[in-house]
Every structure is written in C-alpha cells, then in structure tokens.
Amino acid sequence: MSTIDSLMTSPPVTATAGELLRVAAKRMHDHRVGSVVVMEGSRAIGIVTERDVLRAAASGAATSLVSEVMTAPVDSIDVTTTLPSALATMRERGYRHMPVTDHGHPVGVVSLRDLMRVASIGPAEVPRGLKGVVVADTEVGDVRGNEGFYHYRQYSAVELAERRTLEDVWQLMIDGSLAATEIERQRFLTETIPLRTITLAIHELLPAIASVSEPLEGLRTALSLAAAERKLRPVIDIHTSQRRADALFLCAVTPTILCALHRLRRRLPVVPPRADLGYAANYLWMLHGTDPSAANARALESYLISTADHGFNASTFTARVVASTGADMGACVVAAIGALSGPLHGGAPSRALALLDEIGSTEHIDEVVAPMIERGDKIMGFGHPVYKTDDPRSVMLRGIARRLADDEDSRRFVAFAEATEAGVINLLLRMKPGRQLRTNVEFYAGVVMQLCGIPPEMFTPTFASSRVIGWCANMLEQAADNKIIRPSARYIGPPPPQPIPHVA
Numbered sequence: 001m002s003t004i005d006s007l008m009t010s011p012p013v014t015a016t017a018g019e020l021l022r023v024a025a026k027r028m029h030d031h032r033v034g035s036v037v038v039m040e041g042s043r044a045i046g047i048v049t050e051r052d053v054l055r056a057a058a059s060g061a062a063t064s065l066v067s068e069v070m071t072a073p074v075d076s077i078d079v080t081t082t083l084p085s086a087l088a089t090m091r092e093r094g095y096r097h098m099p100v101t102d103h104g105h106p107v108g109v110v111s112l113r114d115l116m117r118v119a120s121i122g123p124a125e126v127p128r129g130l131k132g133v134v135v136a137d138t139e140v141g142d143v144r145g146n147e148g149f150y151h152y153r154q155y156s157a158v159e160l161a162e163r164r165t166l167e168d169v170w171q172l173m174i175d176g177s178l179a180a181t182e183i184e185r186q187r188f189l190t191e192t193i194p195l196r197t198i199t200l201a202i203h204e205l206l207p208a209i210a211s212v213s214e215p216l217e218g219l220r221t222a223l224s225l226a227a228a229e230r231k232l233r234p235v236i237d238i239h240t241s242q243r244r245a246d247a248l249f250l251c252a253v254t255p256t257i258l259c260a261l262h263r264l265r266r267r268l269p270v271v272p273p274r275a276d277l278g279y280a281a282n283y284l285w286m287l288h289g290t291d292p293s294a295a296n297a298r299a300l301e302s303y304l305i306s307t308a309d310h311g312f313n314a315s316t317f318t319a320r321v322v323a324s325t326g327a328d329m330g331a332c333v334v335a336a337i338g339a340l341s342g343p344l345h346g347g348a349p350s351r352a353l354a355l356l357d358e359i360g361s362t363e364h365i366d367e368v369v370a371p372m373i374e375r376g377d378k379i380m381g382f383g384h385p386v387y388k389t390d391d392p393r394s395v396m397l398r399g400i401a402r403r404l405a406d407d408e409d410s411r412r413f414v415a416f417a418e419a420t421e422a423g424v425i426n427l428l429l430r431m432k433p434g435r436q437l438r439t440n441v442e443f444y445a446g447v448v449m450q451l452c453g454i455p456p457e458m459f460t461p462t463f464a465s466s467r468v469i470g471w472c473a474n475m476l477e478q479a480a481d482n483k484i485i486r487p488s489a490r491y492i493g494p495p496p497p498q499p500i501p502h503v504a
C-alpha cells in the first residue's frame, strides 16, 4: 500500500521562529505550498499555515514574527505511515498540514487536501502501457492519430520536411522558433558545426567500442564517455543556457560517433565531419567517405526531419523521466537510446526490409505473410499505437522513394515495396478486421535508406541521430518546469509480510 512519502512535498519549506511572518509567507507563496515548518536546528518546533498568515494579515499585524502565529508544539507523522492511516490521523486531530519525519528528522509536509484527493478517487487506474493517458503538457509537438497529422511546435512536420533544412528544424525544436533570416541560420550553423567534431580522447576509445558492439549499442557507451569528458552536469544544477549548450553538443556529436563506429566495425578508416556540408550531406559523407548526390542528401534530410520527434513515444517519455530526476542531459539521451533500440519502437526498419527480402517477389506475399499473422507475429513496418489511418511519414517517404528511384533496378525495388504494402494491408484487413493496420514510418524508411546506400545495420542508428533532437527539446522542456515522474504499480504478489524461509 502507498505510504505518505509518495504524496508529501519534500523537502519541507522551512522558517525560523525569529523571522518576520511576511518573509516566511513570501517563501510559502514562492514555493506554492500551504505551510512552512518552523525549525530549531534539525528539529521541527512548530508549523505556520496559510490560514495563520491570513489571520495575522486580517488583524493588521504587519510586523508579526513567525513565533507569534505558529502552532507549537507540532505533531508530526512518520514517513512510513500509509495514506489511509495518515488521512485518519489528520481528520481525527483536525490538522490541515503535518510535517513528515524520518527517524525524527523532518523530510516533508503532507496536506489534508492532497490526502482527500487520493482517498476520494483512489490510485488512478490507467490502461495497460499508459495508452492514451496524458502525462505532461508540451509545446514541442503532437500527433493527431485519427487525422494522420503530426506537428513540431505549430508547424506541420511533413511540410517542414519538404521545405526546410534539418538545421532549421533543429533550431525550431531547441529554441522554439524557425530562423527568419539567413543571418540567423548562419549563426546556428556557426554554433553547431564545430560541435560535430569528436575529441581525440573519445576518438581513441572508439575502436575498442566498435570491436564489441553494433553502432547503436556503441553510441550509448561513446555518448556516456563524451558527456563525462565534457563534464555535463545534472540539469537541476545548471542554467538554461548551459542546458541548451549540452543539448546542441549531444545532437551534433551523435551522427559523428555513429558513422565512426560503423566504419570501424567494417575496418574502414573513420571519415571526419566536413564543415562545408549540411547535416544530412555530412552524414552521408561520414558514412561513405564520398561526396553524396544532392538527391540522396535531400532525401535523407527529409527523412531525418520527419523522424526528429513524434509525440510522447516510448523513448521521448524515457528521456523526460530521466530528465525529471535532474540527471545530466547525456544520461537522459543514453536512456532514450535504450528505449529506441527495441524492435517495437525504433528497431523495425531493417526488419521491414528483411521481410521484403524474405518475400522475394509479389506472388509470395500471401504465402510468407499469412502464416506469420496466423502465428500472432507482428508484421514489421505495419501498425501504429496512435495512427489509425495512413502514417503521414510513410506517405511522404513513399513519394521520396518514387522520386529517388532513377534506374531500372531501384524502380523495380520501389514497385515491389508498394505491391508488398498493398498485399500485406489486404491480408491484415482480412485476418485482423477492424484493427486499422497500415504501413508505419519504418516500412518506407528502410526503402529510402536503402536507396541512399545506407546499410540496414545503420537504419535505426540513423533514426536515432535525428530523434536526439526531439528528445533534447523534450528534456529542456521538462527541466524548465520539473516535477519528478514517479507513478505507482499495483502489487499483486503473495500477501506480505510472509515469514522469511530458513536456509535448509
């Protein structure tokens, strides 16, 4: 059963007996709490509530001291008290606020109002996987599943992908607005391009990391090291401008680390970033070591923009949960990469392409896919937790794939992908009626990346390299108005406490 520590305001806002009441009242107001605990050393000797302040104000005593209005001595409640028993105690004794103590030391304050709220509605029951539950307010963006629409701040993400550069969108996500002039654009580039370069110390560690891990796994290790080397500090300890600088660093260095790890894994020399190329062209340059075609660079840029953010998905939620603990921005991104690496989230595009390989040609679609659906397997690249209509990213990427296919082989490949899409949707419609299953971003992401010469093992890492931007925008927002994210679980195991068995 939940105890009082899940509900209390901690640490308590405190005052001393000798200070002016209006000073203590201002502190109460600034911290948005309804009481202050009056301390003498490490001991709680009294409590002043909003009511005491109002009463003193009504009597016109402008220079009252805390000691003149406080309730003293003060009763406290132990941190291990359960919520129902705390509520019963406060009701019995007529208290509205009570200090909470741990081994006699004040660690928080609990209010009757909060207890009654929990008591009247009980712990909120939510759907499995938190599906559809609103857990935060955000200005970063949103997804409208029924309309097949999503946006970054107030702009359509697909329109941004078609009309703006990755750096423009990056700036929009981090700073809140699009560059309005070439000068503003240049300023952002001047700030971020030098951050692409990895230091010699990290560079020297990459071969060891690449020798034992795939690029996305290796990214977690290398980013942890890069963040530690740069001495990133907990977000709660740093100013907004430092948080922004840390975010830009993590976003800029991620593609460089990924491409270096990929090349090292293939025993190829690392290709350092080029300052004269935009983000996407530089990505292809660092991956292949050759000048990319403008068409490939633009196709990749549109893909990267379209995947920079997408509502409160699992990795974004993870990033915000870690940011809510006050951890440094590097820790938040590393945690989010872990969430993204799962096949149900970001790990699907290479699997979607593997499915195309397995099917081989259009006449085999039913024979390969129907038994999979029958077995209850999820067909990679299909279905979405939010979209119940076409995923707008998949529609856009299908168009890009068609435009990119400029020779016979690639045209045949895109036509085969489209036929597979139609075939699988038909099968899903027949075998899973009413589930509204269509292609998601991953299906054509694999196709577009393949056409740009990106190898399958770099599909999810490439997705990660742009999603860092969305994570960072969300982490900055979380840090700016933070409340630790700490939900509850219902215990369904054997009733405790059971006797501890003896070792035979």
Ligand SMILES: CC(C)(COP(=O)(O)OP(=O)(O)OC[C@H]1O[C@@H](n2cnc3c(N)ncnc32)[C@H](O)[C@@H]1OP(=O)(O)O)[C@@H](O)C(=O)NCCC(=O)NCCS
Pocket: 343, 344, 345, 346, 348, 373, 376, 377, 378, 379, 380, 381, 382, 383, 384, 385, 386, 432, 435, 437, 440, 441, 442
């Ligand atoms: C993305 C995904 C996790 C969304 O899951 P979800 O919204 O929770 O959907 P559910 O798991 O509740 O599925 C609802 C029904 O559709 C079916 N379904 C969902 N996606 C399916 C898929 N790709 N292939 C076959 N059946 C699927 C489920 O089996 C379930 O059927 P049931 O009602 O008979 O049990 C899921 O569609 C999936 O695993 N897709 C494949 C992986 C993928 O492409 N991921 C990238 C996401 S961008």
